[in-house]
Amino acid sequence: MAATVTTASGATWQEVAADRQKHRDATIAAIAPPLPEITDTPLNTIPLAKKYLTAEEIKITESYVEDLVVQLANGAISSTIVIKAFLRRAALAQKATNCITELLPQRALDRAAFLDKYLADHKKPIGPLHGIPISVKEHVGMKGLDLNAGFVAWVGTVAEEDAHILQILWRAGAVFYARTTQPQSLMHLETSSNLYGVTTNPFNSTLTSGGSSGGEGALLGFRGSCLGIGTDIGGSIRSPAANNGVYGMKPTSGRLPMGGMSATMLGAEHIVPAVGPLSTSLKGCKLFIKTLIDNKPWSKEPSLLPFPWKSEDFFQGRKLKVAVLWDDGVVKPHPPVTRALKQVVEKLKKSGNVDVVEWKPFQHDIAWEIIASLYFCDGGGEEKAATDASSEPLRPLTRHIIHDNPHMEHHTIASMWTATKRRDKYRADYNAVWNETATSVGPNGEFEGTVDVILSPVGPSAAPKIDTAKWWGYTSQWNLLDYPALIFPVDKVDVEKDGEKVKYEPRNEKDRYNWDLWEKFGAEGYKDAPISLQFVGRRYEDEKVIQALEIVKKEVALPFVEYI
Amino acid sequence: MAATVTTASGATWQEVAADRQKHRDATIAAIAPPLPEITDTPLNTIPLAKKYLTAEEIKITESYVEDLVVQLANGAISSTIVIKAFLRRAALAQKATNCITELLPQRALDRAAFLDKYLADHKKPIGPLHGIPISVKEHVGMKGLDLNAGFVAWVGTVAEEDAHILQILWRAGAVFYARTTQPQSLMHLETSSNLYGVTTNPFNSTLTSGGSSGGEGALLGFRGSCLGIGTDIGGSIRSPAANNGVYGMKPTSGRLPMGGMSATMLGAEHIVPAVGPLSTSLKGCKLFIKTLIDNKPWSKEPSLLPFPWKSEDFFQGRKLKVAVLWDDGVVKPHPPVTRALKQVVEKLKKSGNVDVVEWKPFQHDIAWEIIASLYFCDGGGEEKAATDASSEPLRPLTRHIIHDNPHMEHHTIASMWTATKRRDKYRADYNAVWNETATSVGPNGEFEGTVDVILSPVGPSAAPKIDTAKWWGYTSQWNLLDYPALIFPVDKVDVEKDGEKVKYEPRNEKDRYNWDLWEKFGAEGYKDAPISLQFVGRRYEDEKVIQALEIVKKEVALPFVEYI
Helix, strand or coil, X not given: CCCCCCCCCCCCHHHHHHXXXXXXXXXXXXXXXXXXXXXXXXXXXXXXXXXXCCHHHHHHHCCCHHHHHHHHHCCCCCHXXXXXXXXXXXXXXXXXXXXXXXXXXXXXXXXXHHHHHHHHHHCXXXXXXXXXXXXXXXXXXXXCCECCCCCHHHXXXXXXXXXXXXXXXXXXXXXXXXXXXCCHHHCCCCCEECCCEECEECCEEEEECCCCCHHHHHHHHCCCCCEEEEEECCCCCHHHHHHCCCEEEXXXXXXXXXXXXXXCCCCCCCCCCEEEEEECCHHHHXXXXXXXXXXXXXXXXXXXXXXXXXXXXXXXXXXXXXXXXXXXXXXXXXXXHHHHHHHHHHHHHHHCCEEEEECCCCCHHHHHHHHHCCCCCECCHHHHHHHHCCCCXXXXXXXXXXXXXXXXXXXXXXXXXXXXXXXXXXXXXXXXXXXXXXXXXXXCCCEECXXXXXXEECCCCCCCECCCCCCCHHHHHHHHHCCCEEEEEEEECCCCCCCCCCCCCCCCHXXXXXXXXXXXXXXXXXXXXEEEEEEECCCCCHHHHHHHHHHHHHHCCCCCCCCC | CCCCCCCCCCCCHHHHHHHHHHHHHHHHHCCCCCCCCCCCCCCCCCHHHHHHCCHHHHHHHCCCHHHHHHHHHCCCCCHHHHHHHHHHHHHHHHHHHCCEEEECHHHHHHHHHHHHHHHHHHCCCCCCCCCCEEEEECCECCCCCECCCCCHHHECEECCCCCHHHHHXXXXXXXXXXXXXXXXXXXXXXXEXXXXXXXXXXXEEEEECCCCCHHHHHHHHCCCCCEEEEEECCCCCHHHHHHCCCEEEECCCCCCCCCCECCCCCCCCCCCCEEEEEECCHHHHHHXXXXXXXXXXXXXXXXXXXXCCCCCCCCCCCCEEEEECCCCCCCCCCHHHHHHHHHHHHHHHHHCCEEEEECCCCXXXXXXXXXXXXXXXXXXXXXXXXXXXXCCCCCHHHHHHHHCCCCCCECEHHHHHHHHHHHHHHHHHHHHHHHCCCCEECCCXXXXXXXXXXXXXXXXXXXXXXXXXXXXXXXXHHHXXXXXXXXXXXXXXXXXXXXXXXXXXXXXXXXXXXXXXXXXXHHHHCCCCEEEEEEECCCCCHHHHHHHHHHHHHHCCCCCCCCC
């Protein structure tokens, strides 16, 4: 249903926001049985689930995609039962973290009933995702529903059809039941908008859920979803996956369908976003990506690359070779991140089945300059127009990335071509650095024995304090290079283990800002925050990155702690 | 050796041009035995070869790549003998058509001697192109040689290393021996520059060799080369291949290596050029492309797509489905082109092994508006700077495509994003039109039985009169869509067969301009000009397009006439 309270119809931005929240609350109130008000959000909200949900609901919502798929396909559990459980936990997640823009109980229940009937009638599932609940970041268009991309002025825009990705997932059997929050402009590594306020971290309410797919992150971290859709142009799938202790993948661009999403800067080709999954399991991410690729999305969306899913064994008995990026040379990670890296490295080395080498960062400071000069090539014109149209104020991190960004340029065509050539030069140089890890060179110049994946932090800290997630380098680096990157949970901040003081003299202002946060808040301030890491592969090696993590998970039990 | 007479060193553009021509002539004069001056170029220059070359030279130079490869690999013929023959015929081609910027006799002979020794020592060829002479369009950089891209002011720029494509072909065994002409700005469908003047058509000196790879076209048409390198952003491989009765392919962008070429508008991503082969045989084109792809050029050039060469059978016993584009709805082809199409269609239908349907052009007029608005996004600023720097005058077709182009825009970032979105919309629409040719739709929305390739004219006439090649639509259409397109020779203009008057009332000014040319010059004016057609496939279906032509060549003897 189209929103009627809009700035176009004369409402103030506050009135529009209030109306959207009222609408959201109505969809939450429609969940049966109803959830209580949470008046005093605990620091760690995870225990709320045990308090307010049934044992069956907990069991279902804490199941992994790969298990639900089997049970749904063989009728051991009905789609209706599953979606009811996720609707209730999502409603609770909203109360705990403010991660929902609307729930879709009626649509979802109708869909589940259809799927249950389909299974009963046909004795087989409708597709590989039969009955799987999938949560969706708001700016991925859903037919007939509001599509505002986090801007107050855009409320009232209605998607004419489902985004291409949703069409395919629908055919595969998905149930869409929840739409999730995103920040103003979509360009924060947090989730803060004038429409819905701030989305917080379910493990520690003083921390951000990350962003821009931060509604997804919080919802998955809380287990109100087992599989969700995010988008990423600088870290927007990965930061929320990492901050909430779930898996998440930013594939190489051009592999998964992008049609039907709302955002500023559409038409820009300098740095292109990717859509991808967040999931409570690696297998959930893999099934999501494989299902989409198996459906040949390129046949309808000609900007996509017609690469089939590669199911070959990339290693064939040889050792996986992992290179460790301890520090990008710009902003040093907080001690918990380094501790997580150390643990993984030690265990991998101990396994004897994985080669571990060091990755020397190659000009990551320059990489940031380049990508930061290519994000808002119109000088942030579209963002300004979108916020001015409702007179909504700029959120702090919108200001940070557009107005306080010294590398941002209002480009001419000529200056943009120059910046694009600089980007391409950097990509070629980085590629050469990777080739230099070869242990031998073949007769036709083939580089043999190169590093398979880089093991890297996802950010310079565990989930940041609200409005402090300012250094994008650990994620945007791989957007600039258009490399696939896969997030996995490792540990969580522990007041005992991370409490020791570390002496460090920051190298620059960004480094100082980040280190000062640690000095100020310490382990206590980040208590319980998940710590995650990422595997990064070369361009288009998405399947290999997934396989690398499968290998590592066999060698090393991950994560090292329980989150739920 | 770097040019020393340059505008940067104070020379006038005329002095620079004279010096470049002097240099070229010196390289021609170095060919032994020397070729005579041709003082009175005949209308059809092809017979000159028989007059001035030995029978052995003729036999070698009229051999196809696939035959030379075998003879060179088994030592039946030496690389030295082969390159000497091609050097002589290329020297003659220069005198006949003005297609050469410089020959490289010493480099080529040294290389051939090395390859002959290699074969003798190792009893095997160095690679799949052992000893094959390859001619190269000038703007593809060669280490230590001038690299001017057709601009007088750029003379004096020297390539620091071989272009990536040359490095691979070199490893495969190629011998580079000739560099060929290109037009001012590289943005003509002819070849006319202030450095070297006009390159003419070997079959009819009053006609253009096409462009921008027009030096290649004339050289191959004259059989001074059997395999050459061109580039194409609007028809620049295809127009010269077609005008000279040889094969030529513009692959999908991102498949073959582009590093190390000189041109304006580098950094532009809105419409991207492709490099590709011109060859006297289809197998020559295929071997060229396959060799490059088999060398995994993406490992060094990260902007390329890591698609291996697809060697599967795309048809597996089913019929090839060809759709015929008779007329793009904007500029109607001259009668010889239509006659060639009719002949091919009739024979294909008669064969019974190919399905032939009609292709209704979808808004090709709009397609031209879109691509013409995306070529010179900086308002032609780089071209203006490059010509202003030497005060060289604009050639008529430079003026045509930049200054007299009503769709050309000096874009802002905002207007370029809008134009890019318009491009993407058009691509999606055209893709949907193609999907609509399906005879059935599968359960997952697969389009089955769609058209395999479009059979299309390459231009609205056979090789045009000098300075009249103004309608790019038949080739630029496929650059806008980034579809692979493969040129093949069919027939030639015949005064008897094409002499009949055809009554036609042109639909628009462009159409009138083209038809008036036919009215004015008639078949006599285009006498002997090769008539070629193209097969166009969907994005990234390069291998399928080649296979389609292989099938058609089995069904229908092509071309219908002898050129040489």
